[in-house]
Amino acid sequence: MTAPSTYGLSTQARNLQWLLTDLVEEVPGVNSVAVVSSDGLLLLSSEPVAPDTPPAEAAAARPKGPRGASADLATIVSGLGSLTTGAAALMDGGAVKQTMVAMEHGSVFVMSISDGSLLGVHATPDCDMSVVAYHMALFVGRAGHVLTPEVRSELRQSMEKTP
Numbered sequence: 606m607t608a609p610s611t612y613g614l615s616t617q618a619r620n621l622q623w624l625l626t627d628l629v630e631e632v633p634g635v636n637s638v639a640v641v642s643s644d645g646l647l648l649l650s651s652e653p654v655a656p657d658t659p660p661a662e663a664a665a666a667r668p669k670g671p672r673g674a675s676a677d678l679a680t681i682v683s684g685l686g687s688l689t690t691g692a693a694a695l696m697d698g699g700a701v702k703q704t705m706v707a708m709e710h711g712s713v714f715v716m717s718i719s720d721g722s723l724l725g726v727h728a729t730p731d732c733d734m735s736v737v738a739y740h741m742a743l744f745v746g747r748a749g750h751v752l753t754p755e756v757r758s759e760l761r762q763s764m765e766k767t768p
Contacts, residue, residue: 617751618759624744625649632740634732636711637678640748640760643721645683647676648752648760678713682725685715703738716741719749722757 614622621640629638629651640649689701704715714726714737724745728737 614763615756615759617753617756618763621649621748621751621756621760624747625651628726628740628744632737634729634737636727636729638727639679639682639725640718641679641682641686641723641725642757642761643723645679645687646761647679647764648722648757650676650679650764678725678727681713682715682723685713685725686717686723689715703741705734705738707734712737714738714741716745718745718752720752720757722752724748 625638625640629635638649638651639647642648685704685706686701689704693699693701700717702717706713709730711730712728712732712734714728714734716724716738718724724741726737726741728734
């Protein structure tokens with residue numbers, strides 16, 4: 606995970622980092638994860654590793670920094686969130702709960718968090734989509750009440766300090 610050291614962070618921010626780490630490391634097929642604020646700013650992220658990397662090596666191989674693939678995922682998540690929200694408004698569809706894009710070489714899932722933030726996951730093409738969606742829903746359920754304006758600000762500042 607690219608979030609910085611938990612030193613000096615609030616309990617809520619540390620818990621969100623732990624939840625993200627758990628999602629990345631425990632759910633088969635997850636390549637990378639990004640949490641984006643309602644205004645499109647990256648709050649938490651992970652960096653992808655090669656799909657065939659053993660789990661023990663995968664944790665050690667994750668680059669330390671919010672740049673690169675997770676920053677790109679955050680941009681995609683923010684764009685998909687905006688696009689689907691606009692489409693739902695045009696179609697009188699109500700709030701968007703989840704978006705999934707299936708591609709030849711992977712999938713991207715976007716799920717709304719109660720405060721307007723978005724959780725995005727890039728997964729392998731052979732992932733069990735229902736398992737990924739289930740664990741995303743668990744994350745959203747646990748994170749939704751924690752992402753207060755203060756915690757979002759704290760996470761943004763911690764990401765800006767990451768080299």
